[in-house]
Amino acid sequence: MSVKKLFFLPTGSCFLDQSAVNRTLPPGKLIEMPVWSFLLETSDGPILIDTGMPDSFVNNPDYYKGTKREGRVVPNMSDGDRIINVLKRVGYRPEDIQALISSHLHLDHAGGNGHFHQAPIFVQKAELDAAIGNHDYAPQECILPDLPYQAIEGDYEVRPGVQILFTPGHSPGHQSVLVKTEKSGYVLLTVDVAYVRSNFDNGVPFLTSDPEMAAKSIQRMQELIQEYRPTTVFFGHDQEQAKSCHTFPDYL
Numbered sequence: 182m183s184v185k186k187l188f189f190l191p192t193g194s195c196f197l198d199q200s201a202v203n204r205t206l207p208p209g210k211l212i213e214m215p216v217w218s219f220l221l222e223t224s225d226g227p228i229l230i231d232t233g234m235p236d237s238f239v240n241n242p243d244y245y246k247g248t249k250r251e252g253r254v255v256p257n258m259s260d261g262d263r264i265i266n267v268l269k270r271v272g273y274r275p276e277d278i279q280a281l282i283s284s285h286l287h288l289d290h291a292g293g294n295g296h297f298h299q300a301p302i303f304v305q306k307a308e309l310d311a312a313i314g315n316h317d318y319a320p321q322e323c324i325l326p327d328l329p330y331q332a333i334e335g336d337y338e339v340r341p342g343v344q345i346l347f348t349p350g351h352s353p354g355h356q357s358v359l360v361k362t363e364k365s366g367y368v369l370l371t372v373d374v375a376y377v378r379s380n381f382d383n384g385v386p387f388l389t390s391d392p393e394m395a396a397k398s399i400q401r402m403q404e405l406i407q408e409y410r411p412t413t414v415f416f417g418h419d420q421e422q423a424k425s426c427h428t429f430p431d432y433l
């Protein structure tokens with residue numbers, strides 16, 4: 182088993198209050214954050230990492246109007262950003278996917294999970310415990326109780342070259358993925374261990390469920406980088422990094 186290609190798939194964007202990206206800034210200004218899904222083409226079939234935002238966000242920037250998140254979270258999603266349509270462009274249907282890795286169950290990562298009923302969905306038990314049944318956690322589409330979840334606790338090798346790393350702190354059961362591809366060697370998808378590079382490099386505090394744990398997870402990722410020397414370290418929502426990112430049909 183080997184990973185032949187890692188595709189970066191844009192799945193829309195989400196405007197978030199700047200104080201969520203940098204806790205030292207006052208609230209009141211929105212920052213656009215790219216939203217991602219990743220597809221691995223392996224010798225055992227395709228593996229998907231994250232499913233973007235829910236279909237209910239399509240052309241619906243007012244989704245959070247009248248809630249406590251009004252003016253702080255504004256989705257920017259078109260029909261083409263639905264995970265089904267994103268996958269279609271790559272040439273796959275949901276039933277083709279051999280495994281789905283859900284980094285965590287937030288609105289911009291697990292929105293399309295409900296389209297996947299066949300493949301195991303790898304998610305941390307701690308994340309399921311925090312999210313399922315908790316309607317304050319995420320929209321219903323992200324926390325569906327009856328999907329084929331494969332609850333894991335800690336690090337887990339999904340396939341050779343596809344290593345899940347338990348990196349809690351942004352959310353209780355957040356996980357990152359270290360991928361080894363034929364073309365690029367090690368690629369570290371930190372996901373939301375850091376929204377942007379300054380969270381990671383300079384310790385700028387951002388939205389976390391447990392700041393201490395989040396700092397520990399960043400520290401762990403930094404040690405891992407020393408050990409594995411990945412050719413790319415990718416952050417969850419870094420606009421600057423996104424500009425130079427080789428998205429589908431390019432691959433790593």
Ligand SMILES: [Zn+2]
Pocket residue numbers: 287289290373417418
């Ligand atoms: Zn996120």
